Amino acid sequence: MLYCANGKDLGKWKNHVFANCAGVVIIVITLFMCYRNMSSFLASLQKLIGG
Numbered sequence: 861m862l863y864c865a866n867g868k869d870l871g872k873w874k875n876h877v878f879a880n881c882a883g884v885v886i887i888v889i890t891l892f893m894c895y896r897n898m899s900s901f902l903a904s905l906q907k908l909i910g911g
Contacts, residue, residue: 861883862875862880862883862884862887865879865883866880
């Protein structure tokens with residue numbers, strides 16, 4: 861999405877620095893939440909399997 865919002869053909873509608881920084885922060889937070897949930901899920905699955 862960030863790549864598309866920074867296309868050269870968008871002219872004055874192209875993302876500015878603040879929007880790009882906000883997008884990066886949102887991506888980092890999302891990846892952190894996914895990592896925490898997946899690691900918790902895998903730990904629970906490992907306990908369930910008995911490993």
